[in-house]
Amino acid sequence: MIASPNMKSFFILFVVILTCINSIVNCHYIPSSHAKNSIDACKEIHDKFLQTNATNSTTWEEVAACYRSFPYDSEVAKETIETLRGFLSAFYAFFDEAKEEPKPGFTFRPVDLAVELDRLLENKYEVEFDFYTDVKSVINALSDAHTQLTGNCYESFLFDQGLSLYSIIRDGKQIIKVFNDSVDPSNINCEVVSIDGLPALDVINKFALDQVGLTKDLGVRFNLALASLSLSRGVLQASDFSGLFTSRQQLPPTPYISYTLNCSGDWLKQVNRRWTVGATRAVLTNFTDSVSYRKQFCVKFNNSTDKNTNANSVTKSAVHTHRSKREIDVPSLSEGELIVDAIIASFYVVRDVGVAVISTIDTSTLDQTQMEVVYTNLYEGFQSFAKRKIKKVVLDLSNNGGGTVEVSQYIALLLFPDIIPSFPLDMRLSDLYRLAIKTASVIPSPVPEFPFDYHGYIRAENEQNFTSVQQFFGNNMFTRGGIQNNYSSKFFINYESELRKNLESVQGSNPSPLNWTRDNIIILTNGFCGSACANLAQILAEKKQIKTVAVGGLLSQNQLSYASFPGGFKLDSGDVFSLLNDVGLNHSSNSLVPNDFSLSMSASAAGSEVYSSVHNTMVMEFEFKPSDFRLFYDEKSARDPSILWMQAAELIGK
Numbered sequence: 001m002i003a004s005p006n007m008k009s010f011f012i013l014f015v016v017i018l019t020c021i022n023s024i025v026n027c028h029y030i031p032s033s034h035a036k037n038s039i040d041a042c043k044e045i046h047d048k049f050l051q052t053n054a055t056n057s058t059t060w061e062e063v064a065a066c067y068r069s070f071p072y073d074s075e076v077a078k079e080t081i082e083t084l085r086g087f088l089s090a091f092y093a094f095f096d097e098a099k100e101e102p103k104p105g106f107t108f109r110p111v112d113l114a115v116e117l118d119r120l121l122e123n124k125y126e127v128e129f130d131f132y133t134d135v136k137s138v139i140n141a142l143s144d145a146h147t148q149l150t151g152n153c154y155e156s157f158l159f160d161q162g163l164s165l166y167s168i169i170r171d172g173k174q175i176i177k178v179f180n181d182s183v184d185p186s187n188i189n190c191e192v193v194s195i196d197g198l199p200a201l202d203v204i205n206k207f208a209l210d211q212v213g214l215t216k217d218l219g220v221r222f223n224l225a226l227a228s229l230s231l232s233r234g235v236l237q238a239s240d241f242s243g244l245f246t247s248r249q250q251l252p253p254t255p256y257i258s259y260t261l262n263c264s265g266d267w268l269k270q271v272n273r274r275w276t277v278g279a280t281r282a283v284l285t286n287f288t289d290s291v292s293y294r295k296q297f298c299v300k301f302n303n304s305t306d307k308n309t310n311a312n313s314v315t316k317s318a319v320h321t322h323r324s325k326r327e328i329d330v331p332s333l334s335e336g337e338l339i340v341d342a343i344i345a346s347f348y349v350v351r352d353v354g355v356a357v358i359s360t361i362d363t364s365t366l367d368q369t370q371m372e373v374v375y376t377n378l379y380e381g382f383q384s385f386a387k388r389k390i391k392k393v394v395l396d397l398s399n400n401g402g403g404t405v406e407v408s409q410y411i412a413l414l415l416f417p418d419i420i421p422s423f424p425l426d427m428r429l430s431d432l433y434r435l436a437i438k439t440a441s442v443i444p445s446p447v448p449e450f451p452f453d454y455h456g457y458i459r460a461e462n463e464q465n466f467t468s469v470q471q472f473f474g475n476n477m478f479t480r481g482g483i484q485n486n487y488s489s490k491f492f493i494n495y496e497s498e499l500r501k502n503l504e505s506v507q508g509s510n511p512s513p514l515n516w517t518r519d520n521i522i523i524l525t526n527g528f529c530g531s532a533c534a535n536l537a538q539i540l541a542e543k544k545q546i547k548t549v550a551v552g553g554l555l556s557q558n559q560l561s562y563a564s565f566p567g568g569f570k571l572d573s574g575d576v577f578s579l580l581n582d583v584g585l586n587h588s589s590n591s592l593v594p595n596d597f598s599l600s601m602s603a604s605a606a607g608s609e610v611y612s613s614v615h616n617t618m619v620m621e622f623e624f625k626p627s628d629f630r631l632f633y634d635e636k637s638a639r640d641p642s643i644l645w646m647q648a649a650e651l652i653g654k
């Protein structure tokens with residue numbers, strides 16, 4: 001037995017990037033044909049789909065008109081805000097800390113959620129879309145990938161430019177270039193001089209500042225706006241990721257973007273590129289007009305059976321389809337040999353350097369057999385470096401949105417069996433969080449019910465079980481954002497004994513220690529190593545002083561984070577309401593419990609704080625942790641990760 005059978009993916013801190021693309025505020029819409037008369041724009045989308053049978057046959061104008069066809073209802077808006085505010089004030093660990101100014105190195109604005117959300121209700125909206133967009137932009141301003149709002153109604157369609165961008169430094173100056181263009185490949189590698197008439201770098205920078213959200217470091221957001229490659233299973237995936245600037249899930253503010261390109265040197269080329277608009281068949285076959293669109297994608301069913309099968313799953317599949325892996329041949333990897341494939345990770349040898357590319361920690365889609373491969377081959381991968389007497393190892397954690405915390409802890413233990421592979425956590429004990437924990441802990445269950453049953457946690461101070469719920473609650477008062485709150489005792493999520501068992505089982509009776517130190521290993525990321533990935537990177541950096549190198553970001557900023565949104569764990573509103581209901585807590589039985597959303601949307605929130613293991617008052621989420629070393633992309637290394645690996649390997653021991 002290798003993987004624990006009751007392995008939970010509740011610590012999934014995984015982020016489907018497209019679900020997190022953020023809102024456009026102050027949009028100026030070009031009036032659509034819809035405004036002229038009372039054509040049903042949603043019906044037009046459906047009719048065109050029927051005629052062409054193509055999932056990309058609609059236009060920006062039609063989707064804009066369909067989205068804008070639903071009038072604002074102040075009662076529904078009020079309920080939506082009550083639910084969202086109720087959920088976040090009860091379970092969002094950083095509800096108060098979000099009001100604080102960022103520490104130097106970070107770029108985000110302080111957000112007083114209660115005030116900002118309530119204030120939206122004073123606006124006179126005409127259409128619900130504008131209200132939704134504004135709510136989303138408040139949540140987006142938190143710059144926390146764990147804390148998001150998603151709704152099917154206004155996120156069913158995907159908008160793509162058919163091209164992607166990247167950034168290099170040339171003659172000491174940062175410029176934007178075309179990474180790929182599926183419409184006109186002759187644009188590839190042209191310099192983008194301006195976008196919609198403004199300097200290209202400024203436009204991408206502003207997009208990163210206002211729209212990307214997800215992480216508190218502007219340089220990492222800049223990287224996310226642009227294309228980047230990632231490697232896994234021995235193939236380059238054109239990163240299923242063409243960058244958030246050119247591939248969006250929220251309605252862009254204009255129907256096209258114009259680019260001024262310098263391709264030849266002598267003259268400038270003007271490209272006006274309309275958005276290609278697509279949706280999955282599951283979306284397009286499930287409505288015929290705005291009435292059925294509304295029913296299918298916008299309003300939550302009041303029937304719990306329906307709730308599980310309704311449009312929520314449709315949006316997920318839309319995202320996955322759009323991001324389906326575009327696998328391309330390895331020629332872009334100019335050197336290196338794949339020696340072990342561990343599904344979520346690939347182990348390469350490039351000359352005398354071992355490279356472990358861990359491109360995700362999300363194992364939620366893997367079955368038991370695949371999990372055994374993951375555990376065994378992660379071990380084999382590192383062992384085969386040792387067997388080849390490799391003395392330099394690069395851990396490439398770029399584009400890793402996190403996943404299951406057990407797996408990140410396992411990787412940390414593989415490398416360093418002597419560490420506790422976890423940071424201490426605590427919870428901000430709102431009245432409802434406290435009540436939920438109290439109620440859940442007296443209900444006997446064979447497996448602790450995450451997140452509310454404290455039996456799933458152990459005491460951070462001595463790794464013993466908590467002996468009572470009072471002991472778990474503890475007696476901690478902290479002031480964050482000017483507000484004093486109760487916080488739980490510090491705890492670890494209790495996986496370690498399970499993981500050590502897995503480790504012993506893959507190692508057999510004759511474990512061969514790896515003996516690596518900071519003189520052999522370096523961590524390479526593009527800053528987007530989030531959540532469980534951030535925990536892994538930061539634990540190695542803190543507990544073993546492993547050096548880090550971050551690539552990309554803004555030249556104007558001296559430093560770049562090597563990890564993002566360390567957390568704690570993510571709670572989803574749908575799961576929370578259903579768990580609460582399971583222990584008899586709902587809006588009708590207890591007024592502390594908010595109603596679930598009546599619109600078809602859900603929210604998520606970081607449900608705990610994570611502390612440094614060295615500085616016991618340092619909340620990792622709000623600490624700027626720059627990398628030790630910095631690299632920038634050039635034309636070659638943007639397309640060939642092996643170049644970055646060798647550059648990172650050069651820095652080992654420095």
Ligand SMILES: *[C@@H]1O[C@H](CO)[C@@H](O)[C@H](O)[C@H]1NC(C)=O
Pocket residue numbers: 053
């Ligand atoms: C429409 O396209 C889908 C997928 O390509 C195909 O399976 C289906 O048969 C097509 N339907 C018609 C009527 O052509």
Ligand SMILES: *[C@@H]1O[C@H](CO)[C@@H](O)[C@H](O)[C@H]1NC(C)=O
Pocket residue numbers: 054056276
């Ligand atoms: C729509 O998809 C089809 C088939 O994948 C493709 O041939 C066509 O170019 C696409 N149209 C647009 C506008 O992108």
Ligand SMILES: *[C@@H]1O[C@H](CO)[C@@H](O)[C@H](O)[C@H]1NC(C)=O
Pocket residue numbers: 180181182238326327328
């Ligand atoms: C560029 O786009 C084309 C067409 O979509 C695709 O086949 C190719 O794999 C892409 N190349 C890279 C490096 O992303």
Ligand SMILES: *[C@@H]1O[C@H](CO)[C@@H](O)[C@H](O)[C@H]1NC(C)=O
Pocket residue numbers: 191262263264265266267268
């Ligand atoms: C295009 O870029 C090249 C290289 O930087 C530069 O020498 C040239 O003047 C630019 N062309 C135009 C028309 O701006």
Ligand SMILES: *[C@@H]1O[C@H](CO)[C@@H](O)[C@H](O)[C@H]1NC(C)=O
Pocket residue numbers: 281282283285286309310311314
């Ligand atoms: C959407 O349509 C498909 C058929 O194309 C159907 O299988 C699926 O159940 C529908 N989904 C919903 C939520 O109605």
Ligand SMILES: *[C@@H]1O[C@H](CO)[C@@H](O)[C@H](O)[C@H]1NC(C)=O
Pocket residue numbers: 301302
């Ligand atoms: C909820 O369901 C009941 C019966 O199933 C129906 O009469 C009622 O209209 C539904 N309410 C909403 C808001 O859909």
Ligand SMILES: *[C@@H]1O[C@H](CO)[C@@H](O)[C@H](O)[C@H]1NC(C)=O
Pocket residue numbers: 303304305306
């Ligand atoms: C709830 O939804 C299920 C599945 O769609 C359906 O079979 C059932 O009749 C519905 N119940 C009510 C009360 O509407």
Ligand SMILES: *[C@@H]1O[C@H](CO)[C@@H](O)[C@H](O)[C@H]1NC(C)=O
Pocket residue numbers: 386387512513514515
């Ligand atoms: C690790 O150190 C032990 C004891 O010093 C030694 O026997 C073993 O060969 C070393 N392993 C590697 C992979 O260097």
Ligand SMILES: *[C@@H]1O[C@H](CO)[C@@H](O)[C@H](O)[C@H]1NC(C)=O
Pocket residue numbers: 455464465
């Ligand atoms: C802690 O609790 C678990 C069950 O939740 C039990 O299996 C384990 O033996 C306990 N450990 C100690 C040291 O009491």
Ligand SMILES: *[C@@H]1O[C@H](CO)[C@@H](O)[C@H](O)[C@H]1NC(C)=O
Pocket residue numbers: 484485486
């Ligand atoms: C903290 O908890 C105590 C009881 O343990 C309670 O009296 C007090 O009101 C709580 N403070 C806050 C700010 O919730």
Ligand SMILES: *[C@@H]1O[C@H](CO)[C@@H](O)[C@H](O)[C@H]1NC(C)=O
Pocket residue numbers: 581584585586587588589
């Ligand atoms: C709310 O909880 C009570 C028990 O606490 C239960 O009887 C009732 O059915 C629940 N209501 C709903 C709508 O689930």
